Amino acid sequence: MFGPQVPSVTPSQVEPATYLLDVREPDEWQAGHAPDAHHLPMMEVPARVGEIPTDTPVVVVCRSGGRSGQVVSYLMGNGWDNVRNLDGGMQAWAAAGRDVVSENGQPARVL
Numbered sequence: 001m002f003g004p005q006v007p008s009v010t011p012s013q014v015e016p017a018t019y020l021l022d023v024r025e026p027d028e029w030q031a032g033h034a035p036d037a038h039h040l041p042m043m044e045v046p047a048r049v050g051e052i053p054t055d056t057p058v059v060v061v062c063r064s065g066g067r068s069g070q071v072v073s074y075l076m077g078n079g080w081d082n083v084r085n086l087d088g089g090m091q092a093w094a095a096a097g098r099d100v101v102s103e104n105g106q107p108a109r110v111l
Contacts, residue, residue: 006069006076008085009059011096019058023071023111024090028063032100032108034093042067045074054080061086061093063110 014020022033023042033039040048042062052058052075060068060075065088072085086093090110095099100108 006072006082006085008065008069008072008087010031010087011098012058013091014086014098015057017056019053019056020067021052021058021071021085022062022090023058023060023068026061028090028111031106031111032090032092032094032102034061035099035101037061042071045071046049049075049078052080056082056083058083059086060084062089064089065089 020034020037022029022037022039023045025041029039040051060079060083061073062068065085067087068089072083077081094110100110102108
């Protein structure tokens with residue numbers, strides 16, 4: 001009725017080799033993100049979809065899981081079968097004790 005069920009993973013289920021796609025806005029990214037994440041703001045996904053791997057696991061993340069869930073749904077609707085939503089987003093990532101780094105020289109934090 002509302003499209004396919006969006007598959008998700010918890011922060012502890014994200015393996016080191018996973019392509020972590022952060023779809024938050026630039027200010028959110030600069031304040032704090034996972035160390036090996038790739039930044040691609042949600043609104044740029046349609047124009048830059050070719051940058052998202054199809055041959056390796058991809059976990060999409062935002063602040064709490066809403067925007068990333070929309071991106072996962074969009075990608076699945078366009079043929080990606082290797083994408084998952086990070087349940088709880090960066091808030092859950094940080095709460096689980098996973099590393100967070102900043103780009104702005106300030107202590108890392110999740111906006």
